[in-house]
Structures are given as structure tokens and as C-alpha cells.
Amino acid sequence: xxxxxxxxxxxxxIALTAEVTVRSGAVPSYLVPAPSxxxxxxxxxxxxxxxxxxxxxxxxxxxxxxxTLTGVAIAVLLSSSRAIQRAFYPYAVFFQTVPIIAxxxxxxxxxxxxxKTVIASAFIVSxxxxxxxxxxxxxxxxxxxxxxFRLYGASPGxxxxxxxxxxxxxxxxxxLRVASGLAVIGAIVGEFIGGQGLGSVVxxxxxxxxxxxxxxxxxxxxxxxxxxxxxxxxxSALTLRRWHASEATIx
Amino acid sequence: MMHRRSFLGVCAAxxxxxxxxxxxxxxxxxxxxxxxxxxxxxxxxxxGLDVEILPGGAGTPTVQMIGAGSAEFGIVSADELVVAxxxxxxxxxxxxxxxxxxxxxxxxxxxxxxxxGDVLKEGTLAIQHGLPYAxxxxxxxxxxxxxxxxxxxxxxxxxxxxxKFAQQCFVMSEPLQARHxxxxxxxxxxxxxxxxxxTTVLAANAAQLKGDPDRAAAMVAAVREGWRAYLxxxxxxxxxxxxxxxxxxxxxxxxxAGAQKxxxxxxxxxxxxxxxxxxxxxxxxxxGDIPQAMPAQDCFRSx
Numbered sequence: 167x168x169x170x171x172x173x174x175x176x177x178x179x180i181a182l183t184a185e186v187t188v189r190s191g192a193v194p195s196y197l198v199p200a201p202s203x204x205x206x207x208x209x210x211x212x213x214x215x216x217x218x219x220x221x222x223x224x225x226x227x228x229x230x231x232x233x234t235l236t237g238v239a240i241a242v243l244l245s246s247s248r249a250i251q252r253a254f255y256p257y258a259v260f261f262q263t264v265p266i267i268a269x270x271x272x273x274x275x276x277x278x279x280x281x282k283t284v285i286a287s288a289f290i291v292s293x294x295x296x297x298x299x300x301x302x303x304x305x306x307x308x309x310x311x312x313x314x315f316r317l318y319g320a321s322p323g324x325x326x327x328x329x330x331x332x333x334x335x336x337x338x339x340x341x342l343r344v345a346s347g348l349a350v351i352g353a354i355v356g357e358f359i360g361g362q363g364l365g366s367v368v369x370x371x372x373x374x375x376x377x378x379x380x381x382x383x384x385x386x387x388x389x390x391x392x393x394x395x396x397x398x399x400x401x402s403a404l405t406l407r408r409w410h411a412s413e414a415t416i417x
Numbered sequence: 418m419m420h421r422r423s424f425l426g427v428c429a430a431x432x433x434x435x436x437x438x439x440x441x442x443x444x445x446x447x448x449x450x451x452x453x454x455x456x457x458x459x460x461x462x463x464x465g466l467d468v469e470i471l472p473g474g475a476g477t478p479t480v481q482m483i484g485a486g487s488a489e490f491g492i493v494s495a496d497e498l499v500v501a502x503x504x505x506x507x508x509x510x511x512x513x514x515x516x517x518x519x520x521x522x523x524x525x526x527x528x529x530x531x532x533x534g535d536v537l538k539e540g541t542l543a544i545q546h547g548l549p550y551a552x553x554x555x556x557x558x559x560x561x562x563x564x565x566x567x568x569x570x571x572x573x574x575x576x577x578x579x580x581k582f583a584q585q586c587f588v589m590s591e592p593l594q595a596r597h598x599x600x601x602x603x604x605x606x607x608x609x610x611x612x613x614x615x616t617t618v619l620a621a622n623a624a625q626l627k628g629d630p631d632r633a634a635a636m637v638a639a640v641r642e643g644w645r646a647y648l649x650x651x652x653x654x655x656x657x658x659x660x661x662x663x664x665x666x667x668x669x670x671x672x673x674a675g676a677q678k679x680x681x682x683x684x685x686x687x688x689x690x691x692x693x694x695x696x697x698x699x700x701x702x703x704x705g706d707i708p709q710a711m712p713a714q715d716c717f718r719s720x
Contacts, residue, residue, distance in 0.1 A: 194484065194485070194505060194506065196481060196501065196505055197481060197484070271572060271574075274569070275574060275578075279541075279564070279566040279567075359567060359569075360567070361565075361566045361567045366546070369546075369567060370545075371547065372476065373545055373548055375497070375500050375501055
């Protein structure tokens, strides 16, 4: 309870303030919906929203999983030699700067309408933080420990698995935390163009000037982002608890 | 507090007395193109107005902008305005550029389709599902046999690549592009299914109209003059708009300006009738887009 109380307080305060502001007429309801109206939209359209949420979750999760696997693999490759890093790292930055909204229509041409386009969009926007953080982690192994491994004649493969990768975990997990939120954004942007899911709900509701429903869908998208974030935190706690300061419980 | 307010009042009065017109913002819902020609051609200064035109883009919420006061005037469509009013956004139509709705569905001519219903029998249809006419189509014919995908805006590349692909369009815009690209098209105006709202409608919020009715009257007069001039000779305004929106080439400007003329010409440019508004309100109420019908007279003013 102690853990959940602090984040609940700002939620209640902000929601109440918004409710009072809209009800009093200070802000018209067609610009900002009252939280109660958003809850009503959530209830009224629950079937539609649940189906949309399922699609968006699937796409965001798959996109995120792909960027995790690919991102870590690319970072391992980049970390293997300075020359490779210098040659390819600038192109990895491409993924960070690509204006997804501009290329999303092209994704439709490559992957067609529907799931594949949405997954591709989630993948593209979420891969860079994985590459960047993993690479930093892999390159900052304690030199003394690396010397120790070399002294004992450990192969590069063993050094990677037993030393460099575990030592990089805190950074990798930080990259995944950033990527998880981006994957949700990427999925929704992809859905604007590719159709389906919460992105499509937002698009339709916006055309119909249903601000309450737009916010209801946005709320679900944030819930999805939060759930992914929570998942990474859980993995982080499980893997780092025994040795890393960031997860050590303060008594 | 009181002092400051009266001080401001004096300043405002002094400014008004100087004859310097206050800046008025007109929010468009798309980039400068022929559908706004008359607004760019209008002699605002002659009517004592200083107007700044704010170009928009896909999804610019003009109706919310004029409701919130972030623009004094805005371009909306009639159905959008009725829905906004039902949600408590007190906006009013003043001048309807398009007397007939220029929206339609375009399909490849090679499919030899004869009605809008045929379009929905197979293939893909790119349409903004939230639009009332999309849902009228769905109600009337069902979307069971056609794959409905989001509208790509003015982009026709998916259309060109796929013969079974149909998409919503402005009847004087995308079909021309397709023909230029060598694809012959059939166009079905949505007015064919009885849905014919006024579009490219100049609107303002009601409170502001009440506060300064003369300004709205001057605005409408200027816009009406602008449209007359643009319909008679679009060339100078087109070249100005082409400078603002170079992505549309000069030939297309001329072509579209010619093609849209029949949708705009009217015995009195921009005029609206209560019957047309009543029909629209009835259709939107049937669709459930508005909870109940509203008086047509509240939706527009004849200035």
C-alpha cells in the first residue's frame, strides 16, 4: 500500500481539479473532457476499446521484442571493433531521427495495411535507445576485470557472456525502459496510417469531435506503456537485485 | 483591478478611434489551394479589416479553434459545425463556398462500376471512417465485402498501384492527379447518396458575432467580393497561392480552379438555406452523431 499511495495522490488531485474546472465552465468540455466523461466513454465503448487495446498491445509488444533482440545484437556487433563502430554507428542514429509520421505512409506501401505496418513502426522508433544504451554498457566494462579475463585466457565469447553482457545489464535495461514507451507511440502512429487498434479509434473519434473518446483511448495507451515499463522494472529487479546498487533495497 | 480594466478599455477605444483595424485571424483547414481562392482574393482592407490567413493541415481543428478564440474566423464543413454545436461549441456559419459537396469516391474506370454501391462489393476502400458519409455508406450497403482502410489524405500512390483500390477524394483534386498519372477513373460524388452538406464554410463563434456584428458583416462582404473576383479571374490569386504552397504546380491550380467553379456558383455566392441545414441535421441525428435535432436557424446567419 505504501508503494502505491504516492503515485495515487497526484492522480486524484489532477483528476479532481480537471473535473471541477470543466464542470464550472471555466474550460469548455469540447476542448478538455471532464475525467468523468472519459470514464463514461471507457465504459460505453468498452468492447470496441478492448478489441483495439488487444491489437495495439500485440503490435507494440512484438515491435518492442524485435527491437530488443535486433538492438542488442547490433550493439554487440558494433562493440566488437572500433572500426565497425565508426563505420556503422552513424547509421544507427538514423533510427532515432527518422520522422515516423513522414515515413509511415511508405510503410503501408511496403508492408500493406494492418499489423505488419504497425509492428514496423513500433520497431523503428524503439530500436535506437536499445542500441545506444547497450553499446555504452558493453564498452564500459571494468578494465581491471577485463584484464583478469584476458590473463586467464578467456575467449572473446566467454568474456562477452560471463563479463561484458552481465556488466552492461543496468544500461541495457535503461535502454529498454525508454524503448518500451516509444514502442507504444510507434504502434499508435503506425495505426493512424495502417488502420486498426487504438490509433484508429483516436482517428475516428477525432473526426467525430469525441474528445472524451480520444482521451479514453489515450488513457489506455498510457496504461499499456505503464505495463511495459512495469515489466522491465520487474526484470530489472530480478536480475540486478543481488549485485547492483540501483536495485539494492534500502533498509 | 477595476482601474486596470478601465485603463485597457480606454486604450481599446483609443485604438479603435485611430481607425487602425485589429488583426483578425482566419484559420484554414488545409494548405493554400483553389478551394480557398476567394479568401486570398478578398479585399479585406477596403472593408476596414486586417486579416491574417492561417494555413492548416490534415486534422487542423478549426471548429475548436474558433470556439476557443484562437482564431476569429475559420473554415469548417457544415456537418462538423452541427456536431460541434451539439457538443456546446456555439459556432455559426456565415458563408458557404461550396454549394454542393465536392467529396466523392473514386475508383479505377477499368472496373466498369456503375454506382457507389458497386465500389463496396470488393477490393479496398480508403476512407475516413469517422466521417458521416462513410457511416451512411456503411449503413446503406455494409462494409462486409470491402476492406476499409484509413484515408491516405491526398496521396494516390496506393490507388495507382492497385486496380481494386478505391478512395475518398475531392472530385476536382485526386481524380485529376490520377488522370495525369495515366489512370482513368470513375468518380461517385457522395451527394449521389443524398448526403450534401455545405463545405468550405466560413464560420465564427456566436459570442464574438454578437459582440461585433459589423465586423462579421464586413468580413462576409469582403469574402463575397473575393470569391466573385476569383471565379472571374483566378490567375493573380493562384500565382500568390502557388508562392505560399509551391508543392502544387501552377497548371494544377488553374485546372482545379476551373473544375470547382460549378460547385460554387450560385445566384448569391455563399448563401445558405434553412432547408439544406434541416436535411443535414436530420441525417446526423439519424446516424446518432448528434443526440437530437436542433433548429436550423441557429446554425447559420445570412449577412
